[in-house]
Amino acid sequence: MPPDAVAEYADGLCYTDLMAGYYLEAPDEVLQAIADFSAWFFVWDDRHDRDIVHHRPAAWRRLRRRLHSALDAPRVHLHHEDPLVAAFADTLTRLYSFLPPTWNARFARHFHDVIEAYDREFRNRVEGVVPPVQEYLALRRLTFAHWIWTDLLEAAAGRELPDPVRKHSSYRRAALLSQEFAAWYNDLCSLPKEIAGDEVHNLGISLIHHEGLTLEEAIREMQRLVAKCVDAFLVAEADALQFALGLDDGTARGKELSAAVRTCVRNMRNWFSAVYWFHHESGRYQVDSWDDRSTPPYVNNEAAGEK
Structure with missing residues (x-):
């Protein structure tokens, strides 16, 4: 974005408001780092989009290599010539x-996958290529960075969760559903922009292309899936909170672990309200007010990726 x-x-x-509504109870320095990382993620997403729209595969390949390198050695990249790489390194060091x-x-393993x-x-x-629905949903869990935002719940809670806790079915299902809701609701709100831009990566577009749905039918199906996700989360949340209570075995460690898991699960619930609010308040999705419904007015279309 130009100044x-x-x-x-x-x-x-x-x-940053989106993150402030999700990672409640996080210390200020943790919340600031997560919010800055979130802002960076949106900018990276726009660079990726512009590299596609303006046919810059070499620029994308170069950026992809640099981000992988910065992920493993962020301090080495703090003063990188590409501001996007330098900003990524800065958020990572924090x-x-x-x-x-x-x-x-x-976290690094998960983001390499992203x-x-x-x-x-x-x-x-x-x-x-429009991916079939199930293939798209599996890929969307990565492009939306489901496990990154879930990892950051632990940073907000101030404690790394042991693998048996983090991978427990009740905890993992609640985490997955909170992120599925966010990704699918994002697709619903992004659909007008992405249809206008002839894009292929959207749940609604996959439903239209592979399931033969009309636009109106696809929207209704997305709304149904989003509502179903909310209902399923309420059940999963109760199971996860019960699991968290069971971790308190009377020891100091058990009590602390139980409290950390409860904090993480409570913040999973916050993702629903934060995401809903964000998509109706952020200028990123107000396509009816743009001159070009496929391109946000704040995006810099210069060949930044070629620098």
Whole structure:
């Protein structure tokens, strides 16, 4: 975004507000780092989109390599020539300071997968490939970064969760449903923009292309899936909270672990209200007020990726 666009649009995009509504009870420095990372993620998503629209595969390949490198050695990239890479490194150095190296390594593994999923989306969009619904949903869990936002729940709670806790079916299902809701609701709100831009990566577009639904039918089906996700989460949330209570075995460690899991699960619930609010307040989705419904007015269309 050029400076005048930042002044005009930045606050109205509400990127940091979204995180403030999700990671409640996080210390200020943790919330700031997560909010900055979230803002970076949206900017990265727009760069990725512009590299596709303006046919810049070499620029995308270069950025992909740089992000993988920065993920493993962020301090080396703090002053990188590409501001997007430098900003990524900056947010990582802060996020990596809150929890043990084992959490950092897991976060890095998860984000390496996100970068590669973005590469698959790049190729699909360049080649005009609309993934079938189930294939799309599996890929969407990566492009929406389900496990990244879930990992960050632990940073907000101030404790790394042991693998048996984090991978327990009740905890993992609640976490997955909170993110599925967010991703599918995002697709619903992004559908007008993405249809206008001839995009191929959207649940509604997959339903239309592979299931033979009309636009109106696809919207109704997305609304049904989103509502079903809410209902399923309420059941999963109760199971996860019961699981958390059972972790309190009377020891100090058990009590602390139980409290951390309860904090994480409560914040999973916050994702529903935060995401709903964000999509109706952020200027990112108000396509009816744009000159071009496929392109947000704050996006800089210059060849930034070629620098």
